[in-house]
Amino acid sequence: MSRTIIIGYGNPLRGDDAVGYYAAQKLSELVKSEDITIHTCHQLTPELAADISRYDKAVFIDASIGDTPGTITTAQIDPTHIPNRTFSHQLDPESVLTCSQALYDRVPVAYLVTIDADSFGYLEDLSGPVKAGLSGLVDAVLEIIKYKKTELMS
Amino acid sequence: MAKTITIDPLTRIEGHGKITIHLNDNGIVDNAFFHVTQFRGFEKLCEGRPFREMPSLMARICGICPVAHLIAGAKACDQILAVQIPRTATLLRRAINLGQIIQSHALSFFYLSAPDLVLGMDTDPADRNIFGVLKENPQMARDGIRLRQFGQSIIEMLAGERVHPAWIIAGGMSEPCTQEKRDAILSQIPEMQKIVQRNLDWFKSSLIQTGQSSLRVSKFRDEIRTFANLQSLFLGLVNDTGELDFYDGKIRVVDSSGKIIADKLEPSNYSEFIAEKIEPWSYLKFPYYKPRGYPEGIYRVGPLARLNIIDRCGTPQADLELTEFRGLSRGSVLSSFYYHYARLIEILFAIEKVEQLLSEPAILDTHVKAIAGPNNLEGVGVAEAPRGTLFHHYQVNNEGIMQWANLIIATGNNNLAMNKGILQVAKQFVKGDKIEEGMLNRVEAVIRAFDPCLSCSTHAVGKMPLQIELINNDGEVVNSLRRS
Structure with a gap:
């Protein structure tokens, strides 16, 4: 059976930055399967490389900067991407995949699902457009993991 | 010009x-x-808040070492409550503090400094990063990840969250530890000891002199000689038998020659021996050892300082490593390049100590909290954070509302030395x-x-x-x- 990890990340004290975090929390209420692990964190760190190497599929959920707040985008992540940046305390999804490949010789098929943010201010709440788009963001992840609505009902 | x-x-x-x-x-x-x-100014924003909020509020200062702020904040609150917390609560606080030491030191050594140490200071910055390390020495990168995971798992298993756990409270802990959690942590100890020993051996091998007889030099010779290799005092907590202690004890001050110049100083009286100078060009204050004045009272804290002030670590393997470390110098080890070395020895100590603490039968006792209202109007909590000695000082009114706070943070203690x-x-x-x-x-x-x-x-x-x-x-x- 294919195993999937969903990682929603962001800072709950910085407005829309937390939307990935909240989406993952919502998914953990909806999805009940031993083959699906849902993880929330403030930021991506190298330790996640060890975690994702044990899965066949990984879905990252994050806020993005774009022209139209609330716009949802799904993209497959290129695991051959070679990061060229200074690490301080956090990574991007491509870098986590690179670490997984280099250190554990295994990398899952991975997707990044994002929603354009409106505000990254010091807030504990999402902006209107992002709040309205949260259910769509959750649906986009469910679509990737092929988790059927009927499964949700049961 | x-x-x-x-x-x-x-x-x-x-x-x-x-x-x-x-x-x-x-x-x-x-x-x-x-x-x-x-600048953020936590001392100011805590005014007017109930003192019981302080451990969790102050932990928000940092996402890397929130546990140190939880510990120091809770100890200050214990003094305000005027209680002696249950022994099990102390054991649990010690264990979680050491979990933080492991994860924070691993981050510093393996993620932040390993690119310099493994790849060299002159390597192209495009390669001199964690990705360069995982190409050059993947075993070391995996080791860093495992140590980080272990330290974080101690925090998460004991406290429920990796970042900003709310488990440590005024008067003790909110919940006891379960046997399942304790056993899960203990089962990882042998692997972790092996990992840290492997990396200690790697670091020591990098210090060994190489080359022809007259040119035998460490590849880090210049860095050892010039990385804040200076005369200063060293300050930190030691326990009543002179051992390394991250949770409690008295303040000891040692000079460059290794001589103890002050001992058994009561941490709560810190203002008698530490003062802070403000310079207009930095938001970071400049603490100094008061009896020697400014800037002659320059002192260092953290891993290097701790290993310079103690009589022994207090665990078998770490004590063997300490003996070797002490061989670097006849007095105190002065080069700040050796902070890296000291950090690895402290990880080893922390792993051994966690095993000792969690093996105590009392660790599973369910009485972990002392209950009281505010009985003192003032409290000072002092602990050893990963980067050094951390002071939290609170004053409250009769209702327990915060009136004033002063924090002396580990990094600040090193400000003069860093400059x-x-x-x-x-x-x-x-x-x-x-x-x-x-x-x-x-x-x-x-x-x-x-x-x-x-x-x-x-x-x-x-x-x-x-x-x-x-x-x-x-x-x-x-x-x-x-x-x-």
């Missing part, structure tokens, strides 16, 4: 800061300053007005050796990129490098 070089932002450290290096008319380094450029360190390294490596990458990196790396947490020490938000500027005697920027 006299010039100034500015490094802004600094990379691979926590927080925001910059360095300026001032050159005289002959292009020789005249002075250097480490500026911390952000002297960048001057020393700049004098060694900066020549003329041409800025070269290797020079830039060494100036950064001396700061990185201290593993400063500027978010903690200024209570500021963010990461710490670095910028270098070269400024002439008229204040004009004539050259700069900036990295983010």
Whole structure:
């Protein structure tokens, strides 16, 4: 059976930055399967490389900067991407995949699902457009993991 | 023409800061300053809040070492309650504090400093990062990840959250530890000991002199000689038998020769022996040892200081390593390059100590909290954070509402030494007005050796990129490098 990890990340004290975090929390209420692990964190760190190497599929959920707040985008992540940046305390999804490949010789098929943010201010709440788009963001992840609505009902 | 070089932002450290290096008319380094450029002011925003909120509120200062702030904050609150917390609560606090030491030290050594140590200070910065390490030495990268996971798992298993756990409270702990959690942590101990020993051996091998007889030098000879290799005092907590203690004890101060100049100082009386100077060019204060005045009272805290002040670690393997470490010098070990070495020994100690603590039968006792209202109007909590001695001092009114707070943060204690360190390294490596990458990196790396947490020490938000500027005697920027 294919195993999937969903990682929603962001800072709950910085407005829309937390939307990935909240989406993952919502998914953990909806999805009940031993083959699906849902993880929330403030930021991506190298330790996640060890975690994702044990899965066949990984879905990252994050806020993005774009022209139209609330716009949802799904993209497959290129695991051959070679990061060229200074690490301080956090990574991007491509870098986590690179670490997984280099250190554990295994990398899952991975997707990044994002929603354009409106505000990254010091807030504990999402902006209107992002709040309205949260259910769509959750649906986009469910679509990737092929988790059927009927499964949700049961 | 006299010039100034500015490094802004600094990379691979926590927080925001910059360095300026001032050159005289002959292009020789005249002075250097480490500026911390952000401010949050937690002491002020806690005023008016109930004191019981302090451990959790103060933990928000930092996402890397929140447990240290939880511990110091809770200890200050214990004094306000005027209670002796249950022994099991003390054991659990000690264990979780050591979990934080392991994960924070692993982050510093394996993620932030390993690129310099494994790849070399002069390597192209495009390769000199964690990705370069995982290509050059994947075993070390995997080891760093495992140690981080282990430290975080101790925090998460005991406290429920990796970041900002709410488990440590005024008067003790909110919940006891279960046998399942204890056994899960203990089962990982042998693997962790093996990992840290492997990396200690690697680090020590990098110090071994190589080459022909008359040219036998460590590849880090220049860094050892110039990375804040200076006379200073060393300060920290030791327990009543002179052993390494991250949770409790009395303050000991040792000089460069290794002589104890003050011992069994009561941490609550810190203001009798520590004072803080403010400089207009930095938000980070400059603490100093009061009896010696400013700046002669310069002291260092953290891993290097702790290993210089103790009589012994108190665990078998760490004590063997300490004996070898002490062989580096007849007095105190002075070069701040050895912070890295000391950090690895402290990880080893923490792993051994966690095993000891969790093996005590009392660890599973369910009585973990003392209940009381405010009985004192003042409390001081002191603990050893990963970066050094951490002081939380609170004053409340009769209703337990916070009236005033003062924090002396580990990184701040090292401020004078960091400034002297960048001057020393700049004098060694900066020549003329041409800025070269290797020079830039060494100036950064001396700061990185201290593993400063500027978010903690200024209570500021963010990461710490670095910028270098070269400024002439008229204040004009004539050259700069900036990295983010």
